[in-house]
Amino acid sequence: MSDEAFTLSNARLVLRDSVQHGWLRVEDGRILEFGDGDPTGPSLNVGGDYILPGLIELHTDHLEAHIEPRPKVQWEPKAAVLAYDAQIVGAGITTVFDSLRVGALTHRDGVSKALHALASAISDLKGAGLLRADHLTHLRCEIATPDVVEEARSYMAERDVQLVSLMDHTPGQRQFRDMDKMRTYYQRHGLTSEEDFSAFVSERIEMHARYAQEHRKALVRLAQAQGAAIASHDDATLDQVAEAIDDRVSIAEFPTTLEAATASRAANIKVMMGAPNLVRGGSHSGNIAAEDLARAGALEILSSDYVPGSLLMAAFDLPRRVESITLPQAVAMVTRNPAEATGLSDRGEIAADLRADIIQVAVHDRTPSVRRAWRAGARVF
Numbered sequence: 234m235s236d237e238a239f240t241l242s243n244a245r246l247v248l249r250d251s252v253q254h255g256w257l258r259v260e261d262g263r264i265l266e267f268g269d270g271d272p273t274g275p276s277l278n279v280g281g282d283y284i285l286p287g288l289i290e291l292h293t294d295h296l297e298a299h300i301e302p303r304p305k306v307q308w309e310p311k312a313a314v315l316a317y318d319a320q321i322v323g324a325g326i327t328t329v330f331d332s333l334r335v336g337a338l339t340h341r342d343g344v345s346k347a348l349h350a351l352a353s354a355i356s357d358l359k360g361a362g363l364l365r366a367d368h369l370t371h372l373r374c375e376i377a378t379p380d381v382v383e384e385a386r387s388y389m390a391e392r393d394v395q396l397v398s399l400m401d402h403t404p405g406q407r408q409f410r411d412m413d414k415m416r417t418y419y420q421r422h423g424l425t426s427e428e429d430f431s432a433f434v435s436e437r438i439e440m441h442a443r444y445a446q447e448h449r450k451a452l453v454r455l456a457q458a459q460g461a462a463i464a465s466h467d468d469a470t471l472d473q474v475a476e477a478i479d480d481r482v483s484i485a486e487f488p489t490t491l492e493a494a495t496a497s498r499a500a501n502i503k504v505m506m507g508a509p510n511l512v513r514g515g516s517h518s519g520n521i522a523a524e525d526l527a528r529a530g531a532l533e534i535l536s537s538d539y540v541p542g543s544l545l546m547a548a549f550d551l552p553r554r555v556e557s558i559t560l561p562q563a564v565a566m567v568t569r570n571p572a573e574a575t576g577l578s579d580r581g582e583i584a585a586d587l588r589a590d591i592i593q594v595a596v597h598d599r600t601p602s603v604r605r606a607w608r609a610g611a612r613v614f
């Protein structure tokens with residue numbers, strides 16, 4: 234399929250700096266050329282729809298909803314991956330970093346145990362040519378847990394990892410500075426009684442003292458040895474940003490304060506926020522709103538986090554919410570910027586010679602919807 238050649242016409246092409254009405258030609262899986270007005274020769278008329286680069290998603294935990302559709306119910310891994318992949322590409326995402334967690338967060342954590350089964354399912358299906366999106370790996374490492382370094386080491390000995398994030402969800406800091414929000418969050422994960430919650434909090438604080446520092450350094454070394462990009466997670470203070478700079482982090486995932494976000498930006502660390510935060514108008518953990526960061530010029534990447542469809546919604550919503558941001562700039566936050574932050578130089582923009590990862594988007598009553606998608610020139614949706 235990737236050697237197919239075709240031309241799209243009557244398109245609103247979302248380019249680096251402008252939206253241009255015109256046509257686009259694909260050959261051998263690449264964008265050959267594009268221009269104003271009408272093309273010569275036969276073409277597929279897209280009826281004035283937008284043509285965007287395929288979206289690039291760096292941090293989605295949505296696979297977990299498919300592998301464990303109900304608490305303690307494990308779904309067959311290949312079936313879960315196929316359903317997830319269809320949803321991802323239907324949301325306009327042609328490159329996805331599947332977020333897999335290492336380091337058990339609670340004793341009830343079933344997702345981490347499914348890690349190897351899931352990774353095998355993804356690589357088997359990828360090898361068989363059955364996945365629609367391009368699947369890469371984001372290993373999410375909960376640093377203040379006993380087994381995280383060993384799990385990450387054994388995973389990376391067997392499989393490629395393109396992005397490693399360093400997370401620390403110890404109570405009273407970073408994402409969970411607000412303990413009431415933390416209590417609500419963990420109730421959903423089965424910690425319903427006050428006694429259980431208090432015991433969990435004490436245990437986590439003790440684990441932080443014992444493991445966080447040493448494990449973070451070991452994980453940074455592992456990531457660097459494999460050439461994976463590194464993300465810091467939920468940075469809140471200038472000290473935490475300074476540590477991220479030391480660790481040669483390229484992405485600040487979900488900084489929780491304006492101070493941490495602007496300091497990251499100043500240090501050339503790309504600031505990523507959740508698209509659901511933007512679409513909903515605030516953070517579910519009570520931290521800083523993505524829209525406020527965008528207004529301050531500190532927002533560079535959006536991630537769909539827990540709702541795949543939020544990525545495209547946010548790209549179209551952001552210019553309506555923040556006047557200083559154009560549609561091409563908002564689209565760059567879900568395409569070119571995440572590509573740059575992870576070293577993917579072959580995609581992320583409508584430009585000659587780049588991979589023909591392209592989506593056709595209709596906007597109806599302010600809601601964007603994906604009509605067609607191509608990955609390396611092959612139709613995948």
Ligand SMILES: [Fe+2]
Binds near residue numbers: 400402408466
């Ligand atoms: Fe977090």
